[in-house]
Amino acid sequence: MSFEWVQIAYAALTVFIVINYGLIMTAVVQKIGARVGGRYGIPVWQNYIDLVKNIALRSKISHGVMFYLGPVFRLTGGIGLLLFVPTIYGSVMHQNFAFAGDLILALYFVFFGTLGMALGAGESGHPHAAIGVSRGLAQVTAAELPLALAVFAISLQYQTLSITEIVAAQQGGLFNWTLFTNPIATLAAMFALVGTMMRAPFDVVVAPQEIPIGPPTEYHSAYLALMQTNRVLFPVAKTVIYMNLFFGGASNWGEFAVKVFAIYMVSVLVGVVHPRFRVEQSIRFFLKWGLPVGILAILVV
Amino acid sequence: MIRFEPDRSQYPQPGDDGKLEIDLETGKYLKLWHGPNHPGITGNMSVELTLCGDEVVEGKVHVGYLHRGFEKLMERRTFIQVFPIVCRVCVPEPDFNEWCYAQAVEELAGIEAPEMAQWTRTLILEMGRFNSYMMAMGGIGGALGMGVIGQWMTYVRDLMLDRFEEMTGARIYHMFILPGGVRGHLPEGFAGRMEEVLATAERYLADVDKAMFTNAVFKARTKGVGVIDPALFEPYGVTGPNARAGGVAKDLRKDAPYLVYDQLDFEVVTETASDIWARAMVRRRDIDVSIALIRQILAKMPKDGPVMAKLPNVLHWKIPRGETYVAGESSRGEYGYYLVTDGSGYPRRVNVRGPSYTHAMALLEHLIPGTNIADVAALMVSLHTYPPEIER
C-alpha cells in the first residue's frame, strides 16, 4: 500500500467523524444508563457543551511538562489507535494508515495512552493520581491479557497481522465473522473489552468513592478537554478494532455506527448493573476467567 | 492461586507508646485524605488515611466541618424556639430529633401529648426511618459503584418526601413534632397515596434484591468484609442495625417501647455475619418492617382527635429544674436527647446522643486499619453514619 498526501486529509476526516460520533454516542449511552436509573439523563449535546467550556478555560497551575503531556499522550494513543486501523472496510477515504502489521501497532496504541497518562498523572503529585495510576496499570495489564491472547489466536487463524486482511476474511456473510468462526477468541476479547472500558465492575481505578477521580484528578481546563476528547474517541477506536477483528468490520458509516454502538453496549450492559471489583479482585477475575479462555482460544486454533 | 494477603511485617509497628510509627519520609506510606468533600464519605467528615500500597494502615477521623454548635444554640433559645433547630442536627432522619426533644420537654414539663399525636409521631418516625434506609441502600450501592441503586432509592425516597410534604408542609426539615403534640392531622386521602408509595417502594426493592443482593460482584465486595467482632459492640457503643447485623436482637422499639410501638406487631431483624453484607441486609429487611409498620399505623390510628396538648404560653414558658434522657431506635441505632433544665425559660443543657458519635469515631478508627482503600467507603456507608450527629 502506498502513501499519498491526500490520506492525511482523509484521516483527519475520519478522526473528525469519529469524534463527533463518539460525542453523541457516549451521550446516548449515558442517557440509556440514566433510563435504567429512572432518569432522563443529559441532553445529547451535553458533551459538546462540556468540551467547549473546558477548551475555553485556561490554567495558571503548573505541575511540569510531563503533566501537560499526559493528555497529549492519551489523545495520541486514541488517535493513533484509530488511524492505524481501517475504519471503514473497502473505503479509500477511511482506510487510514492501515498496513500489514497494523494489528501489533494497534495493540501497542491501546497501551500507549495509559502509559502516557501514568507519566503525566504521576507528575501531578496528587496521591489520588498516584494510587490511581498504580492500580490502573495493574488492572489494565491484566484486562488486556485476554485480548492479546485472542489476537494471537485470530492472527494464527487468519495467518496475518493485517487488520484489513482479517476484515476481508470475514466478508461474505454473517457466519464468516470471527464471532462464529472462533467464538472462544471472541469471548476472551470481550472480557478485555468489558475490563478496559472503565465501566463497572472494572472501574475502580477512577472510582469517585475512593480516590476521586483517579489519575486525572488534577487535570482541568483545556487539558481536561483533551482528555474528554480522548474519552469519546478512544473507546470508539478500541471498539473499531473489536469490530474489525471479531464482527466483520464495517463497509459504510451506517454499519460502523450500528456495530460500534452494539459492541460498546456490551460493556454498558454489564457496567450499569454491577458494582465494581477491587483491583485485586479484577485481576483475579481476569486471571481466572479471561486468561484460560484466551489460552483455550489459541489452543483451539 | 495467587494470594493477595499483605505482608504485615512491612506495616508500621506500634512504638513504645502504643502509637504507630509512621515515617512518611521513607516513601513507603502515603497520606490520603478521604473527604471532607468526597463522594465516598458519608456527609462532611474526613478520614485521614495512611496507606501502604492500597492497604490502609491507619485511619484518623476528622470532624468539625459541619459544626454549628447546636447544643449551645439551644441554650440560648426558649423551649419553643429550640424546636425549629433540632431537626437540623440530622438531615436524612430529622424527625428523631424533633421527637426526642419534644418528648424530653414534655417529660420535664409534665405534659402528655394526645393519643392522636402519639400515632402521628410514630408514623412520622417510621416514614423517616424508611427515608433514611433508602439513603443507606442507595449509599451502599453507590459506594461500590452501582449508581443505579442510588437513583432508584432516591426516587422512592422522593415519593416519601412528597408524602412528608403534604403532611407537614416541608420535605426535609419537617418541623412537625412540636413539644405538646404535632402540628396537624393527616390530609384527606393520605393513606391511599401512602399505599401507592409503599407499593412502588416494594417494586423497586424487589429490583434491588435482584440487582444488588443477588449479584456476584456485590457479594464479592461485601461478604466477609468489614467484620465487626460482636465483642466490640458494647465497648464501642454499637447499637441499632450495626449491632443487629452481628446477631444482637436489640431494638428499642421492642425492648423499651415508646410512643405506640407496644400496640404494633413487628419482628426485630437480625443477621449474624456482622460484615458489610449483613449490615446492608439488616437494613434491607428493616425497610420491609418499616413498610409494614406504616401500613399498620395507618390502619390502626384513630381517625380524629386533638393533636396538641394544652401548652402554657410558649413565649414565657419555664420548666422546673430537672434532667431526663429520651432515646429511641433510629435507623442507625440509639438516638437520644439528654435535656437538663434549671427552672428558667431556657434549657440548661441539651446533649444529643447520635449513634454516629460512636460508630463513626472510635469504632471506625478501630476498623479501618487493614482494609483495602477500595473498601473504606463501603465500610463507612455500611456503618450508616451522619457526621452532624457527631459534632452537633
Add this chain to the structure above:
Amino acid sequence: MMRDLHDHLKTRYRLGDLAERRANLAFVDVARADLRALLVELRDVHGFTHLSLLTAVDWIEEGRFQLTYLMNNRTANRSLGLRVFLDRADPVGDTIHDLWPTAATYQRELREMFGIAFPGSPRVDEEFILEGWTDMPPYRRDFDTLAYSQQTFSDREGRETHDPRAHMAKKLNPEGQR
C-alpha cells in the same frame, strides 16, 4: 427496681439520693473517687454494659461541672445516670477509655468544649471539632455566642425593628404623659 439497686449500692459507695425520672431512668450523685469502682461493678455485676453517653453540664452559679455518665442495662432496659461533680475552677475528670474505648471520643469533646481535663485519655488534646480555636471552651456557660458572633461577623445592613409598645408611645403620646 432502680431503688433496690440504689439501696444495694449505697452501702458501699458514696451515693446521693436517687432521682427517679421514669420507671427505667434514674439519676444519682456519685463521689468522684467512687466513680470508677462503681462503673466497673455496674458493668460487670449489674449488666450496665452500655455507655449511652457521657457529657457535662455547666452549673456556673454553683461553681462546678456535672459529668453525666448515662449507663444502660440493655437486657433490662434500664438507665442510670451517674452525676459526678468537678470543681469548675480546676476541672479534672478520670478517664474511662480503658473500660469503654468509645469514651475517649467523649472525653476529647469535653476537653475541647468544656475544658475538662482527662489525663491519660488517648488523643485527648487533639483538636476534635474546633480548629484553631483560641477563645474559652465554647460550651461553658460564660461563653457568650451572641457576643462572639457580633465580634466576628457584621450584622446585615438596614435592619431596624420597633417595639410596638414603645413605638405607639412615641407616636401617640410623644410627651410621655401618663
Add this chain to the structure above:
Amino acid sequence: MGNLRDVLSPFTAWKHLIETPVTIRNPIGREAADGYRGFHQNDIEKCIGCGSCEVICQNAAIDMVPVSAPVDGDSGLRPKIDYGRCCWCALCVDVCMTGSLTMSNEYTWVDADPDAFRFIPGVDPKPWDDMEKGYRREGARVLTGAERVEMGELPPEARIDNFDEIVVGYTREQAMIEADRCVECGLCVATCPAHMDIPDYIAAIREGDYDLGLQILYETNPFSEVCGRVCTHKCETACAARHEGDPIAIRWLKRHIVDNVSEDRRLEIVGTPQALPTGRKVAIVGAGPAGLTAAYDLARQGHAVTVYEAQDKPGGMMRYGIPEYRLPYDALDRDIAVIAAQGVTIKTGVRIGREIAMDKLRGEFDAVVLSIGLHIGRSTRIPGTEGPGVEAAIDLLARITAGEEVPVPERVVVIGGGNVAMDIARSMARLQKRKHGAVGVTVTALEDFAHFLADREEIEESFDEGIEIVDARGPQEVVRYKSGKRKGAVKGLRTWAVTSIFDGQGRFAPQYDQGDERLHPADMVVEAIGQAADVSILGEDLTEALEWTRGRLAVDPAGRSSEPWLWAAGDAVHGPDVITAVADGHRVAASVGAMLMAMGEVAR
C-alpha cells in the same frame, strides 16, 4: 446454581430502560403541596402589629417596621422578613394572634438582588399574596392560651337580694394561668387612658411578685382597687389575644394584685412623699377619681393639697354612681386611704359655691382644680317625664349609696342602654327582690344588642338576674293614668322600634318604625341617658370670665382653663369613666406641678 443466578440476576435491572423516567425535568414552577411552608403572606388589614411573630422567631428574621399610623389596638407596625435568616419553621404563623400571617406554597423565586429577599409581606406586593394554598395553622392558635380563665361569681340567686360584691376574684392559680396568656405586646398601654404598664404588672403576677406589681400599679394609677373592679377596660378591646380568643382579663389581674397585698403593706410600698414640702397650696374641688389622683400626684410632689367634697364621703361617682355589688365601699376606702396617707386633706360635706366661694379658694390657694364630675341626670324630655314616678338614675344611685329611702315599685322601666342604666336596673332589681320578692325591671335601649353601650358582662348578668332588656326601642311618652284612683301616676312607657340611630353624617337622629309600638307597663320610669355637670358652683362672675365650648368648660390639653389659676379635670371636662378621670388627674397634676415649680423659681 446460585452462582449463575448471581451473575444473571443483576441484568434484570435493564427492564427499567423501557419505563418512563421518573425525574422532573424542570423543577422551577413545580407546585408544592397544599400545606407547604413557602413565602409568607400577611393580611395587612387583620394584622395588628403586635410583634409576637418577631418575639418567637428564633432566627431574628423578623423586624417590625412602621407601615401606617398607630391606632387603638394596632401599632401600625408590620413584620418585615429577612429571608436570609428565615428557616421556614412557621412558628410565626402558629403564634400569630390574629391569624393574619400565613404562608403561601410558593417556594421558588430567583433574584440577583439579595435585598429583594427582605420585604414586608402584604405590603410589598408579591405574586403569591393571594394564593389560597400554603401553610395555614390548623385550628386556633395553641402556642398561647386562647380562653380566659373563668371568673368566679356569686350565682344570681345568691346575689339578687343583696348588694354583696358579685365578682369573687382570681385565685393565685387562676391568675397565674390568665397572666400566662399575655404576649406582652403592649398594644394595650397606648389604649389605656392612664397608659398603665399593663404587660409589666402582668409579668409581675407570673413571677408571683405582688409587691412589684403593686408598685407598678401605683406608678400610673392610685385607684387600683376601683379600676380592678369597675374599669371600662378599654385595654381589653385593644388586647392582641381578643382576635382569636378572649382578651386577657387585665382588669381582674389588676384586682388580683391588690387583693394580694394587704393594706398595710400597700402603705409601706407606696410610702409617703419623698419630696420636701414646697409650701405651695392646691385646692381640689371634688373628691372623685380625677381630683384624688391629682391630689395624690401633687401631694407626692410636696405640695399641700386640700380636697373639698360636697358629699359626706370622698369618692365621687365611684361611691355615689357605682352600686356596691360592683364596687364595695371598703375597697374604695382602701384606695383613698393610701391617697390620704400622702398628706392630702379631704374635707367632706363642704359644697363649694355654697359654704365656700370659688373666689375664696382662689385667694387662699396657689392653684385650684375643679373636678366636680357629672351629677345631674339628663332627661329625655319626652311627654310625661315631668311629674312623680320619673327619676334620674344618677340621683337614685346616689340616694341608695347614701342609705336614703328610695321608691321601690313592683314594675320599673329604665330608659337607656349604658352601664348606668344597667347599674340602676340591677340596683332596683335587688331592692324589688327584697321588698316584693320578685324582680320587675325592664330596660329599653335605643341600640340593638349588636351595638349595645353597656358591657357584655353587665347585660349577661342582668339577664341572669331576671331583668328584661328590650333593645332598639325609642321612648316616646311616659304614659300616665288619665283617670281613676291612680290618676297621674305612671302607667308605663310607650316606645317605637328603632330603625336607625344616626343619619348619614353620623349625627344623632333616630328613625323609628311607628307601626311597631309597645307599651312597657311600669310604676316608675328611670331615665339613664347621660349626666351633666353642676357648673353653678362657679358663681356668675367666674362663669362669665371663663371660656366655654358647647356648654363645657374650655380647657387646654393639660386641663388648664382660660383663668391661669384654675384647672378642670375629670368627667366634667373629659368624660366618661374612672380611668379617663385618673388619666386626667395625672395630666392636670403635671400641669399644676409645672406651674408651681415655675412659681418657686420666680420666688427664688
